[in-house]
Amino acid sequence: MRGLDEHRAATLALAAPLPAIEVPLLDALGLVLAVDVTTPSALPRWDNSAMDGYAVRAADVATAGADGPVALRVVADVAAGSPDEPVVAPGTAVRIMTGAPVPPGADAVVPVEQTTVPDDGMRAATTHEPAAHRWAGPGTHVEVRAAVTPGAHVRRAGEDAVAGDTVLRAGDVVGPAHVAAAASVGRASLVVHRRPRIAVVSTGDELVPPGAELRRGQIPDSNSWLLAAAVRDAGADALRLGPVPDDADALHRLLVALDAGEHGTVDGIVTSGGVSVGAFDVVKAALADEPGVEFVPVAVQPGKPQGLGRLPGGTPIWTLPGNPVSSYASFEVFVRPAIRRMLGLAEVERPRTLAVADEGWRTPPGRAQLMPVRRMPTAGTPTAGTPTAGTPTDGAPAGPAPAAGDRPRVSRATARGSGSHLVARLALAHGLAIVPAHVDEVHAGDTLEVFWT
Ligand SMILES: Nc1nc2c(c(=O)[nH]1)N[C@H]1C(S)=C(S)[C@@H](COP(=O)(O)OP(=O)(O)OC[C@H]3O[C@@H](n4cnc5c(N)ncnc54)[C@H](O)[C@@H]3O)O[C@H]1N2
Numbered sequence: 001m002r003g004l005d006e007h008r009a010a011t012l013a014l015a016a017p018l019p020a021i022e023v024p025l026l027d028a029l030g031l032v033l034a035v036d037v038t039t040p041s042a043l044p045r046w047d048n049s050a051m052d053g054y055a056v057r058a059a060d061v062a063t064a065g066a067d068g069p070v071a072l073r074v075v076a077d078v079a080a081g082s083p084d085e086p087v088v089a090p091g092t093a094v095r096i097m098t099g100a101p102v103p104p105g106a107d108a109v110v111p112v113e114q115t116t117v118p119d120d121g122m123r124a125a126t127t128h129e130p131a132a133h134r135w136a137g138p139g140t141h142v143e144v145r146a147a148v149t150p151g152a153h154v155r156r157a158g159e160d161a162v163a164g165d166t167v168l169r170a171g172d173v174v175g176p177a178h179v180a181a182a183a184s185v186g187r188a189s190l191v192v193h194r195r196p197r198i199a200v201v202s203t204g205d206e207l208v209p210p211g212a213e214l215r216r217g218q219i220p221d222s223n224s225w226l227l228a229a230a231v232r233d234a235g236a237d238a239l240r241l242g243p244v245p246d247d248a249d250a251l252h253r254l255l256v257a258l259d260a261g262e263h264g265t266v267d268g269i270v271t272s273g274g275v276s277v278g279a280f281d282v283v284k285a286a287l288a289d290e291p292g293v294e295f296v297p298v299a300v301q302p303g304k305p306q307g308l309g310r311l312p313g314g315t316p317i318w319t320l321p322g323n324p325v326s327s328y329a330s331f332e333v334f335v336r337p338a339i340r341r342m343l344g345l346a347e348v349e350r351p352r353t354l355a356v357a358d359e360g361w362r363t364p365p366g367r368a369q370l371m372p373v374r375r376m377p378t379a380g381t382p383t384a385g386t387p388t389a390g391t392p393t394d395g396a397p398a399g400p401a402p403a404a405g406d407r408p409r410v411s412r413a414t415a416r417g418s419g420s421h422l423v424a425r426l427a428l429a430h431g432l433a434i435v436p437a438h439v440d441e442v443h444a445g446d447t448l449e450v451f452w453t
């Protein structure tokens with residue numbers, strides 16, 4: 001049997017970052033930047049006001065105080081968006097709004113709350129509470145009731161970035177803040193790795209769509225939904241097909257058509273079912289003569305029977321076992337990282353941490369175990385610093401080690417553990433614990449490596 005890590009490496013080797021394309025800003029959300037974004041100009045572009053108030057010469061109001069206002073003649077207005085450049089000469093002020101360019105001559109802004117207009121000055125002098133929001137318009141006088149230092153309430157040009165600065169880096173995932181940064185440097189589009197489109201094909205004569213009436217022997221197809229959801233959750237688009245009956249020729253025709261682009265762009269195919277040793281194992285039969293596809297047992301539970309490779313047109317294919325928990329766990333460890341690589345991500349693994357087992361269980365000898373686990377609500381107890389139920393199963397970096405006392409406690413998500421048919425309760429799991437192949441039993445209090453889903 002092939003080891004878990006060896007098979008993970010083989011599946012990852014099928015994937016490479018997809019080509020870069022230019023897309024409108026919002027379409028880039030969740031995708032990975034393929035090139036850096038630089039700003040062609042300074043941000044802010046010019047000195048501008050951080051407050052609604054008056055642009056002044058700080059020296060003019062150096063003596064201003066609550067009880068000793070300095071009167072300035074208001075000569076103009078500058079609202080945000082105004083191209084005007086009225087000069088602030090000594091003894092004058094310009095009414096200015098937040099974001100408007102600071103006019104020539106001014107070197108500070110006095111917020112409106114620190115001013116009065118002459119006819120309410122008396123009230124302010126008595127109460128020390130200037131009447132906020134009373135404005136002195138052009139042609140009238142404003143009384144400044146606080147001194148300001150040069151630069152006060154002025155947002156300097158280039159404070160955020162100077163021309164040529166890199167504001168977004170290749171490899172970053174585009175989120176709302178990236179969209180904002182791109183827009184603010186004048187970009188209406190971004191160059192990102194194309195989003196993968198993954199076909200999901202479930203197989204089995206027993207399968208009917210969810211909600212359809214069931215006769216004895218039939219069950220709802222849950223895997224095509226599970227896998228399509230997992231594909232989307234990984235960041236790709238899903239083309240959900242199936243359930244396809246146990247007809248190897250028909251399935252082969254469908255896979256060939258997908259590989260040939262007859263269903264649109266398909267960057268990978270995931271199938272479920274029909275890969276074990278059964279008399280009707282349709283996926284194995286359909287791909288038996290494909291030289292680029294191999295079927296291998298992997299030393300992992302659930303998820304032992306696996307197939308992978310490339311179809312003649314180059315499309316990667318992962319054939320996952322049909323038991324739902326096996327499909328789920330196999331997707332997590334074998335397919336998701338490959339999709340994440342296609343997206344252009346450098347870090348393709350789920351976050352992992354150490355956790356403390358709240359209970360013990362036996363594990364299959366000679367096979368790694370992927371145990372659906374649930375985080376317990378209680379605080380943890382101190383533990384040692386390395387997994388006591390084995391070591392990490394591959395080179396993926398563990399998350400930052402939390403203080404031992406903070407380590408989460410986990411129990412099996414269902415009392416029946418990692419049984420590969422236990423789909424109804426799978427949603428109780430918060431993650432998968434990876435118990436290494438050499439461990440035959442987990443004891444309560446052991447530390448385990450868990451990746452959180
Ligand atoms: N003699 C042996 N039998 C089995 C072995 C073995 O080594 N020797 N391995 C077992 C293991 S482990 C697994 S995992 C399964 C994998 O079998 P297949 O991939 O061929 O899957 P199927 O036989 O098609 O289905 C298995 C199980 O899952 C249900 N299923 C399938 N597809 C769906 C779906 N889309 N939605 C919901 N449920 C689905 C199916 O009805 C079966 O119950 O083989 C073991 N047997």
Ligand code: MOO
Binds near residue numbers: 302
């Ligand atoms: O490998 Mo199977 O997936 O144990 O149920």
